[in-house]
Amino acid sequence: MIEAAKRPAEKSGALAIAVGQTRAEQMAHRARSLPALLVMLAFALVTLLPLRAFAFETTAPTALLVDFSTDRVLYEKNVDERIAPASLAKLMTLAVIFDALRQGTVERNDRFTVSEKAWREGGAESGGSTMFLPLKSEVSLDDLIKGIIIQSGNDATIVAAEGIAGSVEAFAKTMNAEARRIGLTNSHFTNPHGLPDPEQYVTARDLVLLAAYLIREFPDEYPLFAEESFTFNGIKQQNRNPLLRVGADGLKTGHTARAGFGLVASAERDGRRVMLAMSGMQSADERASETRRLMEYGLQDFEEVVLIKAGEPVGEMPVSDGVVDTVSLVADSELRLLVPRGSLADMTRTIIDNGPVVAPVAEGQRLGWIRFSRGDETVRDVPLHAAKPVARMSFLRRIGETIAGHLTWRSAKEP
Structure with missing residues (x-):
């Protein structure tokens, strides 16, 4: 199951859209069936009991570890508790962007303008993670994707959302429609960057399901999650994922005061891949140590026989x-x-x-x-x-064997 599960090609005309609809309306209009493998995964994560292994404990309030090829839950803790996603919401943003690229509604070389909203709410003035996009500059979607994945740029998510859907609000509606299509049953998104909103929430179970979807459905884009740095406009920024240097190849960190420090990650070793989601830790150091412990637990303490x-x-x-x-x-x-x-x-x-x-x-x-x-x-x-x-x-043979058996019995009875 490590190989990507390709979505069946739609029949000609199956996605016909009324003339004059915006990109946001087109994307929200789609309601394609979920790929079979993702249905299986969603079912497995709900129904399968965790394997009993050597005791593992974590300080993280929320944690889930899943084997990628079997969908088996290896460790779970409060996996259905609703949590603030912080920048982990950007994984849903990327799922929408990747699907738009696949559908052909946008292209990588499309250029979008940095609005006042993106510059003020997500740029350097905001004090959050940013790509440092200049106001009113034009940026390619390809650079925005890298800025979201590697630099966790809030401004990049706003520019992409406005360019694809017309507004952050319209893009959030598309995020929720896509989340339902993928099978995220306990998540709701109100913005593309994950900045605090009481109406925005996810669960560890949904985050792992989302990670599996990205890995399977977008094998060409997934390697971007392993990039350790990205330079834009002369500013080089490092990928914040602490597990990249110890064997992981994705996916995304998240942090706000409300959400704490979180991480969705995946790693492959000796042909086995695991996925994890952890949230609510108190520091970046705790996040690095606890996620590494859980990753190593999944890769070292289990074997396929x-x-x-x-x-x-x-x-x-x-x-x-x-x-x-x-x-x-x-x-x-x-x-x-x-x-x-x-x-x-x-x-x-x-x-x-x-x-x-x-x-x-x-x-x-x-x-x-x-x-x-x-x-x-x-x-x-x-x-x-x-x-x-x-x-x-x-x-005749049955009769013969019956007689032979009877004679043998008589012989055994005689003194």
């Missing part, structure tokens, strides 16, 4: 009235599980049949299942099928 290989016999089952007495049992596909490292020895497996097996048996006939358990917890049930057909023995 092969429990069953496709077509490899896992046991036998007795067969009555067959030309052979047993039939081998196989699974149709390989079973891989993500488990706490070193816990495989604690797992037991039990073959459970559907009842007595009487010949004839067809190849591939389902005969039962194998259950993997850890203590009282059922980890996975896997259907088992007959590896080969078993023919029913002939009538």
Whole structure:
């Protein structure tokens, strides 16, 4: 699942828009179906229980760690509590921008004018994170994207929002429409930069789902999150993500007095990717240390193991009235599980049949299942099928074997 899940191409005319609509109206009008993989992820994050691993604790009030390829929750803490997003809201802003690029409603070389609002609310005068965009200058969307990702520029988000949707308010409506389409069920956005607003909130669960969406849907844009610096107008700024230097390749930091210090991050090691969201920490140092601990926990303390290989016999089952007495049992596909490292020895497996097996048996006939358990917890049930057909023995042979069995019994009874 690490590879991007491409959205199915829309049929010609499926996105027809009335003539005269603005970009904002066009974008808000879209209500395409969610890609299947994202539906699966949203379901998995809601329903799957976290794996029991070695105890992990964090000082972060809110935290979620998910394995990317399996969607398994590895650690969770207050994941559905509504929190102020701070600059983590910019991930939703980027999702809207990336989708607009994909739909062709904007292009990277489009140039937008820095308005008075963008300059005053998001520029140097604001005291917040800024790209230092000069008032009334024109900036390419490509530079704005880098300014949002790398420099966390509030002014860049306002300029992009106004250029794409006409106003910050219209863009926020598009953000919420896109959030619902993606599957964010407990988030609401009122601006593109994440500056404090009591009506704006997210959850750790929604943030991880959003991160997964960005990674899967936009493989060409995602590498921008790993860029460590960006220079614009002669001013060089460093990426604030503290995990980039220790193995992460995205995504975004956030901080306001109300929200505390937060981070949404992802890292890949030895073919395994994890995603995390943490928020509410008291300092940048605490954010750096706690997010690194959680990232390392996900990458080091779990392993993917092969429990069953496709077509490899896992046991036998007795067969009555067959030309052979047993039939081998196989699974149709390989079973891989993500488990706490070193816990495989604690797992037991039990073959459970559907009842007595009487010949004839067809190849591939389902005969039962194998259950993997850890203590009282059922980890996975896997259907088992007959590896080969078993023919029913002939009538004469059955009579012969019945007589032979009877004679053997009589012989054993005689003194």
